Amino acid sequence: MSMLSLVDVEISYGQMEVIKKVSIEVNKGELVSVIGPNGAGKSTLIKAIMGLKDIKSGKIMYDGIDITVMPAWERAGLGIGYVPEGRRVFGNLTVEENLKMGCYKVKDNNKNKNNINKVYELFPRLFERKNQLAKTMSGGEQQMLAIGRALVLEPKLLLIDEVSMGLMPIMVNTCFKIIKDLNDSGITVLVVEQNANKVLKIANRGYVIETGHIVIEDTAENLRSNDVVKKAYLGS
Amino acid sequence: MLMQQLVNGVMIGSVYALTAMGATLIYGILRILDIANAAAYAIGAYLGWYIYSISHNLLLAFLLSMILTGLIGVVIQKYIYYPIISKPNVIPIVPLITSVGLFTITGDLIRLILGPNVKEFGVVFKSGAIKIGKLIINPEWIFIIVLTAVLFAILWFILNKTRLGLAWRATAEDSEIAKAMGVNTNISMALSYILGYGFAASAGIMVGMLYNSISPTMGDIPSYKMLAIIVLGGLGNPVGTVVAGLIIGLAETLVSAYMGSILPRDAIAFIVLIFVLLLKPSGLVSKKSA
Numbered sequence: 001m002s003m004l005s006l007v008d009v010e011i012s013y014g015q016m017e018v019i020k021k022v023s024i025e026v027n028k029g030e031l032v033s034v035i036g037p038n039g040a041g042k043s044t045l046i047k048a049i050m051g052l053k054d055i056k057s058g059k060i061m062y063d064g065i066d067i068t069v070m071p072a073w074e075r076a077g078l079g080i081g082y083v084p085e086g087r088r089v090f091g092n093l094t095v096e097e098n099l100k101m102g103c104y105k106v107k108d109n110n111k112n113k114n115n116i117n118k119v120y121e122l123f124p125r126l127f128e129r130k131n132q133l134a135k136t137m138s139g140g141e142q143q144m145l146a147i148g149r150a151l152v153l154e155p156k157l158l159l160i161d162e163v164s165m166g167l168m169p170i171m172v173n174t175c176f177k178i179i180k181d182l183n184d185s186g187i188t189v190l191v192v193e194q195n196a197n198k199v200l201k202i203a204n205r206g207y208v209i210e211t212g213h214i215v216i217e218d219t220a221e222n223l224r225s226n227d228v229v230k231k232a233y234l235g236s
Numbered sequence: 237m238l239m240q241q242l243v244n245g246v247m248i249g250s251v252y253a254l255t256a257m258g259a260t261l262i263y264g265i266l267r268i269l270d271i272a273n274a275a276a277y278a279i280g281a282y283l284g285w286y287i288y289s290i291s292h293n294l295l296l297a298f299l300l301s302m303i304l305t306g307l308i309g310v311v312i313q314k315y316i317y318y319p320i321i322s323k324p325n326v327i328p329i330v331p332l333i334t335s336v337g338l339f340t341i342t343g344d345l346i347r348l349i350l351g352p353n354v355k356e357f358g359v360v361f362k363s364g365a366i367k368i369g370k371l372i373i374n375p376e377w378i379f380i381i382v383l384t385a386v387l388f389a390i391l392w393f394i395l396n397k398t399r400l401g402l403a404w405r406a407t408a409e410d411s412e413i414a415k416a417m418g419v420n421t422n423i424s425m426a427l428s429y430i431l432g433y434g435f436a437a438s439a440g441i442m443v444g445m446l447y448n449s450i451s452p453t454m455g456d457i458p459s460y461k462m463l464a465i466i467v468l469g470g471l472g473n474p475v476g477t478v479v480a481g482l483i484i485g486l487a488e489t490l491v492s493a494y495m496g497s498i499l500p501r502d503a504i505a506f507i508v509l510i511f512v513l514l515l516k517p518s519g520l521v522s523k524k525s526a
Contacts, residue, residue: 014324014325050416051415051416052412052415052416071415072415072416073415073416073417073418073419073420073421075416076416076418077418082413082416082417084413084416088410088413090405090406090414091409092405092409093402093405093406093409097402097405097406100402101402101403101406101414101417102417104399104402104403104417104418105417105418149417153418
């Protein structure tokens with residue numbers, strides 16, 4: 001069963017084409033990763049799925065619905081959670097307010113309270129700091145908040161953009177473990193990541209993107225032993 | 237007498253803060269320096285004057301004028317600013333110049349429709365001035381200070397205690413992420429304009445009442461003084477705007493009372509601005525500390 005499919009998606013910034021005829025498929029329950037160098041168009045792709053970047057042509061289907069031209073705020077309402085590159089928590093809002101923003105689309109207050117408490121259980125650190133402004137927290141704590149903010153929505157699909165960027169190695173491992181656990185609990189996950197080594201250990205399948213094209217598509221296991229991938233992304 | 241000057245300064249300062257609040261809210265969400273807030277100030281004053289002249293109900297005049305001016309703001313936002321700023325690669329000077337154009341057009345429209353002459357506002361309060369020792373407080377001053385306090389309390393409540401306000405603050409900080417979290421940012425924009433233009437309208441009526449006159453050019457001085465206040469307040473920061481408005485109001489009153497007319501009253505705002513920015517370039521209440 002397909003959860004998300006991109007069909008021949010093209011995206012450009014002004015005259016510059018950054019994504020050229022990209023097709024990606026994410027099945028229900030899968031953890032799929034898109035790897036590739038800086039500037040290959042990974043973040044642009046994630047933004048297009050979230051509705052933050054218009055696409056020039058092609059189609060985006062989510063859970064059987066055509067969302068190609070749907071505004072971002074409605075996509076959130078359909079259960080697409082987003083963990084942006086660079087965390088981008090609301091620094092002048094408290095931790096709790098950030099989490100409230102995460103479930104802004106859900107009108108059921110009891111459900112939201114429940115989900116916020118679940119995030120506090122998952123990240124006790126956030127509970128300790130719930131009344132603190134988000135900007136006063138460390139990078140790792142902010143990353144937890146960014147993940148928690150996406151989780152309170154009870155997402156069916158979680159989009160994660162460069163979770164490892166700017167984090168201490170130990171935090172990177174923690175984050176990847178959390179992502180794996182979330183996927184095990186039934187959430188479909190699409191991760192774009194420069195840290196191919198780490199992400200291919202937890203993903204089911206992967207795509208390699210270079211200058212806007214998908215150049216390789218395979219299972220994570222095969223990608224790990226693929227010579228091209230090894231040489232370019234795994235540093236061996 | 238110092239006490240008298242302080243009362244005057246607080247009253248003028250709160251009117252300034254109200255005038256500039258619109259520009260602050262709008263800058264917070266749309267990152268536009270909207271000079272046309274001063275047009276809302278004039279439109280609001282005229283609407284208030286008209287409604288008062290037929291109803292003789294001051295509260296009704298305030299309320300209706302604020303709502304109508306707020307709605308005019310929403311229309312301007314939706315059909316003029318939004319199409320302009322959603323074009324790719326628009327530099328910030330384009331909406332700024334648009335707003336100057338809107339402001340100029342509004343002043344001229346008022347003159348064409350209602351004539352260039354000053355109109356008397358003609359609000360009469362039944363009770364006379366209150367005297368406490370040497371301190372004289374006119375009833376309209378009390379009315380203005382109380383109404384301003386109520387309006388700011390409402391604003392504070394909306395921004396800090398409601399879902400809509402939470403979305404507004406999130407949008408002001410990072411509109412892209414707010415959208416991804418499910419905020420219809422068009423609504424945040426509309427809220428900025430309703431509140432912003434509504435507040436400017438109330439400030440216009442207050443000034444009209446206070447000086448018993450309204451004219452097509454009444455928005456001219458507020459148009460640039462408001463800039464000094466919002467920059468001083470840390471650009472886009474509502475609390476900073478109130479503080480900055482009060483400081484400018486007090487500075488103007490105290491300087492002209494104790495130092496005479498060594499310089500024009502309206503220049504004082506800018507002297508304070510330059511002085512503060514030299515010491516603290518991010519404004520009095522910077523976004524980072526608020």
